[in-house]
Amino acid sequence: MQLFSIEYISLVVGFLILLIGIWGILTRKNILKMVIGFSLFDTGTHIIIVALGYVRNKTAPILDQANLQTNTAQKIVDPVPQALVLTAIVIGLGVTALMLVYAMKLHNEKKTLNIEKYNDLKW
Amino acid sequence: MVAPIYIIATLLGVAFALGLFGKKMNSMAGLLSVVALGFASFISLEWLAGFWLYDRAAEYIYTAGFKPPFSINLLMGKDEALFTSLINIAGFFGTVYLWDKLKKIGSNGYVTLMGMILGLNVIIMTRDLFNLFVFLEISSIATAGLIIFSQNLKTIAAGFKYMLATGIISGILLLGIIFMYYFTGTLNIDDFLAVHSLAVKGFGVAVFFVLISIVLELKPFPANGWGLDVYESADSGIAAMISAGTATASFFVMYKLLPLGTPQFHMVLAGIGLATFIGSNLMGLKQTNPNRLLGYSSIGQVGLLVTILGLSEFLGERTTFIAYSILISHFLAKAGLFWISGIVKRSEIKEWAVLRNNRLLLILFGVFIFTLIGFPPFPSFFGKWDLVLNMASNNQYFWIVGILIGSLLEGVYLFRWLGYALKLDNAEMPAFEVKWNKVLPIAVFGAATFVVGYFVSSIHPYAKIINYIPLAVALAFVLIDFLPVYVKNTLAILAMAYYYYYLYPTLSSFGAVFGAIFMVGGIVTLIAGYAFKGQRRGFYPFALMMFAGLIGLIEAKTTLGFFYAWEVMTVGSYFLIIRGKKSMPHALSYMLFSMGGAYLMLAGFAIASVGQFNLDMSTLSHVLVHPTWVFILLAVGFLTKTASLGLHIWLPGAHAEAETDVSPMVSAILLKAGVFGLVTLFLAMGDQLIGGDVSVIYLLGWLGAITAVMGNLMAAFQEDAKRLLAYSSVGVLGYILFGLSLMSHLGWLSAVSISVTHFMFKSLLFLAIGGVVWRVKTKEMYRMGGLIKRMPFSFFSVLIGIIVLAGLPPLSGFSGKWIFYNAVMAKEWYLQGALIFFSGMIAFLYTFRLIHSVFLGQLKDEHREVKEAPFWILVPQYMIIGVLLYFSAIPNSLLKPIGKIISPYFPTGGLEWTGQHAVSTYGYWNGLVIFYIVIAIFVTVLVWLIINNRKAQKVKQFNIVFAAERPFKPETSHYAYNFYAHYRKAIGILVEPKITGWWEGVAEWAHAMGDKFRKIYNGNGQSYLIHIMAFIVIIYLISFGGF
Amino acid sequence: MLRNSLILLVLLGFAAAVFPLVHSYEAKDTLTGVAEHYANYGKEEVGAANLVSAVVVTYRGFDTLGEVTILFLASAVIGLFLKVSETHTKDSRSVFFKSTEILVTASRLLVPMIMLLGAYIFINGHLTPGGGFQGGAVIASAFALLLLSRPQKQFSHKLISVIESISGITFVFIGLLGILLAGGFLDNHIFAMGKFGTLLSAGAIPIIYILIGLKVGSELTGIVRNLKESQKVG
């Protein structure tokens, strides 16, 4: 295991971003900041996904050159995580957009973005 | 067969097409959606039918023309067909229910709803993990949209919390999925199941993340505050869909992925589920908002289901049956309850009294509550039975205890709620609007509970042999509830008579005795029903249900049949009891004690079934494991019904507040169910020893003796006539318990004969006093007095009743006492025996008080014109008096047959009969001769007196020697209030309500605990996220045992 | 304070929980599992030069359908959200500041070019990096620019939803055609496979990508539009 290889760094960075995202979600009182935390959490996950698809010293899975079209499995990185991350990004987009709209609506209701103020429902 | 892919294509296509619909075409859009959902339901139901009826093979659906794992595939198997059917039906009826709301919202609303149903369908069918993630997200987003169908601060805040929570959860899920892919190179669930586990720790962690996310989707305690908020705030129609749809689908995902977990994880899962089940129901105790309450219940039920999954290793092949029957019950009941809540639109459960304005909804409300808690004939009853039985056979008692405690807690708040709906005042409340499109789904689901219940019982190997006809007849009375009382009463009596006629030849042994008490007793007390006018709605179905249960006890061939009948009886009697004007709290405590007792019985039967080849009642006679526990559990279960000391606190109120003819039913007849249970138990199991030397039956003997004394003492201090009689029942039942505990011929002879006479004299007394109360409109004895002048017939009934009760010769009550003396001598239980006789003396106190305070003394001014009790209430009384006098004169007409029944079990120590002359080891007694002699002396003296005192002048009420004055007011000279003040001063300390206080303390403690726990749901969305993360970490630590 | 230390503890716990994942990670030297199959047979089976697209649109096409649905739902929910608030108040005074001249002018120049780029990206999705989502997002960004520069401009909501719906329905319809004409739902072999590496190849993939592009573009545009419209409420 090479500690400073690109795949390892991206994996660790992904996890760090993910943890920072969780930290943001758990500690920030401002709803928008929580949403940003959530975005970071998502992004961290995406980086991890891509990192996991990496195959050492291989190229992108696009067979636009003839030499790639034979014995392909030996030459490209894993296309599946890339496909998955695409889906995940879009999902993240949809969720984030919805969260933001919620945040906007909440602000309309109480004119504050402090999550602690929205505790009418409890127990 | 329509391919299942068309479910998806239809829903999705229609959802996309709805974008084309303008605002003016909302009705069209709605119709299209309903048709699409109906079509989807049709497809899945068709598959379900195919699997069930034609035994089709499961079918894989491949997408993109490639085989898995290279492309995503779906599976339509038996399970999937069932679950998609549930989802689509929920969607279909949910849309019908929400028709008006959706129409107002327009196409986006329909789109959201269809999206959710679509998502749920796919997560059920898909065999690809990432695909599962995608469609889980679809349903989450759609749910977030559904929540804001009604937009206000609450829904928006709840929706936001929901989005945050599901966002985090799905992030964790995604993390797990991608690592699972990394380690295995596939995303196909079937492949994962084949791999099962890898040596790499990382894989285990990845699987853990996947599973824990699914667990979190199921809203485990305590990481579920967001779910509660959604249930509380969302429109009831939406909450119904979330509870019935999302929870159902998430459960199935868990079910599907379960094999991924290690056995160790399964135990953790079971623990999570149980904590959720108990915790959620405990916290529900203090809740007063109906939707949030249903949320607690919903989460709790899902917790129970999770427990079942976690315990699947123990449950084996029965897992499916158990889980599905409970799940379907929950599905139907919870959707129905949320829907009703949406019609009622009350945010306090106390305001649900308004539900009485609509009879149909009220009935359905009751049906759903009983379905949820697991009463027969609803499916979850059979599920719970199998669950407990299977756990017992694996020695898993801890889980049994937990599950039963959780169920009991759930019963507390659900029955309290039902009580509120049935009894609280609703005069001030405006009626609610009822639309057919809202009622239709509820009615369909309500009907489905019965259908599914019947279906479930028909596939259960033991449930299918239960005789359901009596219950069906009772339920049929619901349909003719509109008829006037005399028609229904006649029909009810005929039905009972016919059934007894049909049953009579099959009855033998103790079954014959108790069968007579139950059926003949039922008929006799029903006669009093003619006194009622109008329709008396809701009485006959439940009265007959109670009798159906009672007779079912006797007919029961299996322990399941017995338990089934027991529960049917409980339901029927609950509704009878709650009919009384002030019965609400008493009916609740009756129900809770009954449930508690029933659960003990359930546990007892479960342990008894361990290692047996079938569930026959006879298996009780050769219990293989923990026979002492079985005995104690069953005995205590029965003792809750016989109201032994410590378990008696429900009885006085329940019996006293009941209606005139209900009191005798529940007090004189129903209590004998417990006696019958004890008889059955004692005969089957004999005595058991605790720790090898303390006899349980010996302890029960003491309990019986003390109950007899305390019951009678408390009766002596009552001001309320019916309460007095109720406590008297406690005493007599203690007496009977003592007699049975003697375990000898004579002990049983007296116990069984007292069971019979108690039925007669207690019916007599309750009817007579009920008739008086009917006329004078009060139950306080000191408000009556001198009524012998106005109600001589009732007086005579009470006179005969108390003479028999007190056991005075020459009437038949004495036979019991006489046999007792002999039995006590033979058994050498002198001290207990002395207590029993002491209790008999105390019986004099309250019997005299009863007759004096009501009928003798000073007639009150307001009662001078009061009429004799209604004719039809007197009729059964005089029938009973006739029989009592016959038994008194010819005692062996009663005792000899009972002796014959007892002889096979206790052959020695019986009575020798010569005519009416009975001889025991110790003494002798001739009832008939005594009868004649006493009557002869009496007549002689009477004639002597009349000769000496003829032409005695009748004087007025106040013409008495009263300190040289005449009293001017009956109140001041009617000595009745606190009649035994001096006695109370002497030994009143014995009747301090210590036991009631103890139970109240328990209740208060549970409520306080629940209240404390629920404070963690502080309403702050961020805290909920912390709960989720902490939950993950803690479960991780538990699962992997540190790191 | 207690709360913060609790959070810290939870975070540390979570970090510890994910540590085995990082720990057992090792970059692969070769493809394994399904990826190997895709690499080796993707060309023959799907015919798309961009293997990611092959996976996205065909092998895991069902996911993509779901993905589209998610955006569609998100847009619907946002529409739902904002629509109710339209009825909230009838006050429609503008809250927008006037855009700068530079932005307005630049947008006139850039919007058509961005749209063109978007279209290019989704049309060539099966050949080069990119695809329907990316293209759609680019197109939506053009509309976002338009909205920034001319806030008063009204887009036809009707048009957006019609495009959205038609493309969605067609997507489902093409998927169903797969059952009728080829191996299953969403099979791309319903059209001629064409020559590998050219524009008209890979069967239904380009068509699907175009539909996705249109759909995503219109959905995102719809979201942005709805958000803008909601600002009237103030």
Next chain:
Amino acid sequence: MGTIVTKILYALLTLFIVTNYGLILSGVVRKIGARVGRRHGIRFYQPYIDLIKNYTFRTRITHGIMYYIGPVFRLTGGIGLLLFLPVIYGSPVFDNFSFAGDLTFVLYFQFFGVLGMALGAGESGHPYSALGVSRGLAQTTAMELPLTLGVLALAVQYHTLNIHEIVAAQQGSILHWTLFTNPLAAIAMMLSFLAMMGRSPFDVVLAPQEIPIGPPTEYHSALLGVLQLNRAIFPAAKLILFMNLLFGGATNWGELVIKTFFIYMWSVFVGIAYPRFRVDQSVRWYFGIPLLIGVAAILVVKYF
């Protein structure tokens, strides 16, 4: 048929003897009481005079049917108790109807009259009647506990509840009396006996010295006469019962008179020596020492 007639005639004979004995006894006891109190007292035949007086009253009133038959119940109880007892041991003449029921029956039958009387008194509407009944019943329950324990101890000792056999077992020597063979049981029963006789300190039920209180408050004339008749028969019957159980029974009338007289004197002496208890006091008293003695009696016969 003949046997029934003979039985009835024998019963009437017993009744006649005991009634007279009871009347004289009560007169004598009152006389003794007065002399002890240094008063002249009544004539010993005063009860006869009272009886005749009451039967000849011309004012006759009734409060209703129950009021009317209350005394009938009372007297039936008294006569019944007497007739269900074997009066003279070994005598078929004075055995009466004791074949119909054993000791248990007899013990329960004594309440027949009490309850009937209580009902009759209740209908009069006089609060003092009800008050008396309430006191009487309360005291009875307490008194009954040591009595029951004693009876059980006896039954254990003799292995029977048949009074004949109990008496038979005590024949032969004075030391065969239960009093000596089972002293604890005898003490317990004799303490209960005090309350059964309704004399001081347990006479608050009737409170004879004060203005009338207790069940008979409202009774007079022939109705009171019936009660008075009972007051002669009933205590005598109870005395005979205790004599049979504890003191070896009687083989002839002379023995009976002597024994019962002394048994009665036990309650008289106690009554003169001790002042009256309130009901709550007497109840608590019976739950104290007498109860313990009773329990001890049981334990002794059971374990020794």
